[in-house]
Amino acid sequence: MTTTQVLIAGAGPTGLTLACELARDGVPFRLVEAAPGPRPGSRGKGVQPRTLEVFDDLGVVDRVLAHGRTAMPIRSAAPDGRVTLGGTETLGDRPDIPYPASLITPEWRVEEALRLRLAELGGAVEFGTALDGFDQSHEGVSAVLVADGVAETVTASWLVGCDGGHSTVRGRAGIAFEGETREEVRMIVADVDAGGLDRDAWHLWRHEEGFVSLCPLPSTGAFQFQASIAPGQDPGLALANLRAILERRSGRADIRLHEPEWASLWRANVRLADRYREGRVFLAGDAAHIHSPAGGQGMNTGIQDAHNLGWKLAAVAKGASPALLDSYEAERRPVAEGVLALSDARLAEALERKGIPLRRDAATTQLGIGYRGSALARDDRDDTASLRAGDRAPDASGLTTVDGERRLFDLTRGGGFTLLDFGGGPATFPPGLRTFRVVGRPDGPGEIADTGGHLAAAYGASGTTLVLIRPDGCVAVISDAGDGPAVSDYLNDLCPIAGS
Numbered sequence: 001m002t003t004t005q006v007l008i009a010g011a012g013p014t015g016l017t018l019a020c021e022l023a024r025d026g027v028p029f030r031l032v033e034a035a036p037g038p039r040p041g042s043r044g045k046g047v048q049p050r051t052l053e054v055f056d057d058l059g060v061v062d063r064v065l066a067h068g069r070t071a072m073p074i075r076s077a078a079p080d081g082r083v084t085l086g087g088t089e090t091l092g093d094r095p096d097i098p099y100p101a102s103l104i105t106p107e108w109r110v111e112e113a114l115r116l117r118l119a120e121l122g123g124a125v126e127f128g129t130a131l132d133g134f135d136q137s138h139e140g141v142s143a144v145l146v147a148d149g150v151a152e153t154v155t156a157s158w159l160v161g162c163d164g165g166h167s168t169v170r171g172r173a174g175i176a177f178e179g180e181t182r183e184e185v186r187m188i189v190a191d192v193d194a195g196g197l198d199r200d201a202w203h204l205w206r207h208e209e210g211f212v213s214l215c216p217l218p219s220t221g222a223f224q225f226q227a228s229i230a231p232g233q234d235p236g237l238a239l240a241n242l243r244a245i246l247e248r249r250s251g252r253a254d255i256r257l258h259e260p261e262w263a264s265l266w267r268a269n270v271r272l273a274d275r276y277r278e279g280r281v282f283l284a285g286d287a288a289h290i291h292s293p294a295g296g297q298g299m300n301t302g303i304q305d306a307h308n309l310g311w312k313l314a315a316v317a318k319g320a321s322p323a324l325l326d327s328y329e330a331e332r333r334p335v336a337e338g339v340l341a342l343s344d345a346r347l348a349e350a351l352e353r354k355g356i357p358l359r360r361d362a363a364t365t366q367l368g369i370g371y372r373g374s375a376l377a378r379d380d381r382d383d384t385a386s387l388r389a390g391d392r393a394p395d396a397s398g399l400t401t402v403d404g405e406r407r408l409f410d411l412t413r414g415g416g417f418t419l420l421d422f423g424g425g426p427a428t429f430p431p432g433l434r435t436f437r438v439v440g441r442p443d444g445p446g447e448i449a450d451t452g453g454h455l456a457a458a459y460g461a462s463g464t465t466l467v468l469i470r471p472d473g474c475v476a477v478i479s480d481a482g483d484g485p486a487v488s489d490y491l492n493d494l495c496p497i498a499g500s
Contacts, residue, residue: 004028005317007143007156010163011125012039013107014285014302016114018160020058021310023121024415027317030154031123032145034130034163038115041262042106042191042217042224044299049091050366050392051300052099053473054307055113057413061099063113067219068105073201077250079208087202095454096394097367098409104202106191106217106224107299131168134159136280158313160282162306165269167287173278179271179290185347186229190242190263191222195256199223207249209233214246214255222261229265237263268292270344272336276329284309289336292347297339300366305332311415311471324376324494331371338369367392371474378490379478387460389478393469394459398452402442408455411436411448415471417491422456423464423482430491 011033074087091100161169199216210228285302377390464482
C-alpha cells in the first residue's frame, strides 16, 4: 500500500493543470490515466483569454501560444454563395488584459505543453493506470489502481475526478449527473489533411441540410473537420462519407480530404453534477459539467476549475483551515451553470443558422468570471465600484521596479498570495507574504512605481488602498481605508500559510 496527498484520476487538460498546481506547491500527488498514452485528436481547440492568464501563471503560456493562432478569421459561405468574414474581434491593446483574443490550438497541444511543464516540476502522468474503485472515511480515501493487470491500493487525503463525462469517480461517489442527451443533435468531428484549401482562415459552408467546416489546426498540417448530422443523415466516420458531405455542402470538388487521423461522432449532452464534492472526493472539468462546444467554453472551464481547486488543496495540505475547500463548489458550480446557459444559446443559434456563430465577444473570453459574494471575498467598497473582492485581478503594464519595467502579472506569477500596498500601510502582515508597495520611485525589492498610472486605474486605488490577490488571480481583499488588520485577519482565518 502506498500513500499520497492527492490522487488525480484523468490526465486531460483539467487533471494536468491540477497536477501542475500541486507540483509547484510541493504537494505529493499521483496523476493516473486509464488510456495507454496521450490522447489523439484536436477535440477542444479554443483557448480563451482568461485561460491564457492561467497558463501565464503556470509558466506554460509561451509554449501554448507558439503552437496556436489568435483571432483566426472565420470565412462563412452562405447557400447563395455570399461570403462573410468574422472571428477577428479582439479586446484591443489594453494594459489590464495581456491576451486580448482567443487562441486556436488543438487540445492535444495543450496537454503536451502541460505535460512538459509537469515534468519540469518533477511530476509525471501514469498512463495505462485505471481507477478500479475506492472507499473513503473521515481520514482519507483508499483507492484501487490497476496497471498491466496488477492491482495496487493507494491511500490519499483527497481524490479528484478529472476523468471526463463518463467519470468513474463521479459514478462511484454516487453524485447525480443531471441534464439531457439530445440524440437528434449530432456532429462529426475529425482531424484530416485537406489538399487544395488555404490555411489562412477557418472555412465554413452553410447548406440547407446543415453546415460543414474545415479549421486549420496551427502547428500541424491538419484541419479539424466538423459537420452537423441531422436525423436520417449518414453519421459514418469513413472517409467516403466525409468527402461526400463536404462536396455536397460546399459545392466544391477540388478539396481533397485524406484518411482521418482521428474521428468522433459528437452528441449533444448537457449535464451538470448535482454537487462537486462528496466528503474527500471532488469533481472537476467534464466530470462535473458537459455541454456543447459552441462558444469554446468546455476545456477552459475545466482548466479554471483546477486552478481554483489546486491552490486550496495545497493550502489545506500545508495547514490551512479545511473549511477553505468548501468554497470550491460554492465558487465554481455557478460558473458552470452560466457556461451551460451560454453554450446552449450558442448551440441554438448554430442550429438555426446552420453554421457556427462568427462573433467572438466578451461573453466567451471568461474574463468576467468572478466570485463576488464568496466567503473568500472581503472589501469595504459599495456596489457602485467597478472592481470588487471576488473579481478577476486585472493586469497592469508600465510598472517600474529596481530590475526594470514589468507588468503586474510578472510580479504575481507562480502562485501564492500577493499584497499591493498603495499607501505604505503598517508592516503587520504575515511574514513571507509577497508584498509590493507602490511608491514614487523604487529603491529596493518589493517597491514598484506606477509609472503609467495603469495600476491605480485598474484597481480604483487611492493613497490608502490595500489589495490582496489570491493565488488563482482573483481579488481576495480590497480595503480603500487601508485596513491592514483586515488583510491579516483574512489570512489568519482562512489561509494561515499564505506566505510559506
